[in-house]
Amino acid sequence: MPGRLEGVEAVDVVQVVALDGGFPVLAGVDFSAPRGSVTAVLGSNGAGKTSLLRTLAGLTSVASGTGQVLGVSVARPERGLVGRVGLLGHDTGCYEDLSPAANLRFLSRILRADPRRADAVLARVGLTGRLGTTAMAELSAGQRRRGALAQLVLRAPELWLLDEPHASLDGDGRALVDSVMEDAASQGMTVVFTSHDPAGAARVADQVCTMAGGVVTDRQDGDRRGPHAA
Amino acid sequence: MLRDAWAVFAKDLRIEAKTRVGLWQVLPFAVIALVTFAFALGPGKSALSAAAAGMCWVGVAFSSVLVVGRSQGIEREHGVRTAQRLAGIDPAGVFLGKTGAVAVQLAVIEAVLGAGAVGLLGYHVHRLWLLLAASVLATIGLAAVGTIYGALTGAARARETLLPMLVLPIVIPVLIAGVRCWQAASVASGPRFGVWLSVLGAFAVIYVAAGVVLYGQIEEVQ
Numbered sequence: 001m002p003g004r005l006e007g008v009e010a011v012d013v014v015q016v017v018a019l020d021g022g023f024p025v026l027a028g029v030d031f032s033a034p035r036g037s038v039t040a041v042l043g044s045n046g047a048g049k050t051s052l053l054r055t056l057a058g059l060t061s062v063a064s065g066t067g068q069v070l071g072v073s074v075a076r077p078e079r080g081l082v083g084r085v086g087l088l089g090h091d092t093g094c095y096e097d098l099s100p101a102a103n104l105r106f107l108s109r110i111l112r113a114d115p116r117r118a119d120a121v122l123a124r125v126g127l128t129g130r131l132g133t134t135a136m137a138e139l140s141a142g143q144r145r146r147g148a149l150a151q152l153v154l155r156a157p158e159l160w161l162l163d164e165p166h167a168s169l170d171g172d173g174r175a176l177v178d179s180v181m182e183d184a185a186s187q188g189m190t191v192v193f194t195s196h197d198p199a200g201a202a203r204v205a206d207q208v209c210t211m212a213g214g215v216v217t218d219r220q221d222g223d224r225r226g227p228h229a230a
Numbered sequence: 231m232l233r234d235a236w237a238v239f240a241k242d243l244r245i246e247a248k249t250r251v252g253l254w255q256v257l258p259f260a261v262i263a264l265v266t267f268a269f270a271l272g273p274g275k276s277a278l279s280a281a282a283a284g285m286c287w288v289g290v291a292f293s294s295v296l297v298v299g300r301s302q303g304i305e306r307e308h309g310v311r312t313a314q315r316l317a318g319i320d321p322a323g324v325f326l327g328k329t330g331a332v333a334v335q336l337a338v339i340e341a342v343l344g345a346g347a348v349g350l351l352g353y354h355v356h357r358l359w360l361l362l363a364a365s366v367l368a369t370i371g372l373a374a375v376g377t378i379y380g381a382l383t384g385a386a387r388a389r390e391t392l393l394p395m396l397v398l399p400i401v402i403p404v405l406i407a408g409v410r411c412w413q414a415a416s417v418a419s420g421p422r423f424g425v426w427l428s429v430l431g432a433f434a435v436i437y438v439a440a441g442v443v444l445y446g447q448i449e450e451v452q
Contacts, residue, residue: 057316083318091309097245109237110319135248155317 010035010159010190011056013067013074018055025051025060027214033207038181038191038224040201043211049194050089052211053161056192057087070158086157088165092148096137100127100147103136104154111155118154125150126176141168146176153180160184162193166200178204182224231442234320238327243334245304252335256296260339263289264346275352282353283412286343287405290336291372294401295394297335298376301328302384311384311449321446325377329441333373340365357415360423364411367430371404374437381448404433 011033018026026048033039041049054060056069058077065075072080087093094103104118122132125146131139136147145168152160165177181191181204195201202208205222246252267285271277305311305328314324344361347353355361379396383389407426414423 059312082316085316087312087316089309089312091312093309093313095241095245095304095310096308097249097304098241102241102244106237106241107317110234110314110317112233151313151317157316 011069016065017063018060019063035190036188037206038185040205040208041194047211048214050163057085085159086152086155088162092144094136099133101132121150121154142173160191164194231320231323234323235326238324239330242331256293260289260293279352282347282351283409286347287408289343293339294372294376297332298380301332302380322442325441325445329373329377333369336369354416356418361415367434368404368408370434374441378441
């Protein structure tokens, strides 16, 4: 992918304090992720995992701290991250009255992408046939999750931020998410995802970070050995 | 910008075609409002005929709040706005597309209310071009204002009540000018309408330009 620099940190932030509505949600986070890597972020509810992802996406205001996300200042991202970061949160980010196929066609127009790619992406996430043409609102939670994932696959941003991407998914769905993240990382994209499953997360991640109280408290190597592994 | 605007416009109308919220909820509301006004005025044919233009435009203004609320609601739900912002969609394109889709839905409502005014209230059309020109300009103005304020109030908890409180006072010039133009269109010659048509045109141009420039910042704040 153009613009990707091997060996350079995609994310490298130091002592970041972030506020959401005046309330501190990150209390001095140190976090880094090499380009082309997969990083898992663990932690109990309220530890700051979602806030970390939203801050890296430039959606939460940073009160103090330094560092960069894709070469853009974490403190003042402004529109520097637009089009380069994808966030899969608890919401689907899709129009619920439209089918996954219609959502992807709309996104294709916005991205000026080949509309035929949407069909390939739908097949990649297992939403073929009637599932692809049924309104998102009528799909199961797991199928809607796949529809949301399809948007990220179509966009292929430089930095993937996935908030509990395995939630609501069955075994096949979890394997799909893992393989999509692996594909993205092997193509040079950087993946950061949150999870409540330490063993499962470590299996697919290059590094595993643990958060508590709005800071990263622990960092260990994962089982995946990406391009920067020794 | 225009490509994004077209994509948003087509998408919004596709959603309306699928859900038919406007057809089954907003349009009946507009018709009920017109009929209610007619009952309030009584059976006198001349009173109804004289008030027809005003009744129609008040019905359109009230309906515009519902159409805009729905238009903004589909962006607000399920994290769509955040996802699109990160995807790099042009905010000015979003504004133009949503304004266009709202305008199309308002035009349908105006057509139905106009037909109701002719059929039920004794409104006569002598200058169709004037009626159409005033309707087009007023519709664009209403849609643009509604879309701007719909986005502004999007994050507010009491947005359902805040939106009409903000929008309806602002569109009073459109109501007055629209009514004057429709009244002028109902006679073969007579009342001067040029200034009212100019008001409608200026209102539409100002608010469309403001939306194109400001919509991105409004979404950023929200």
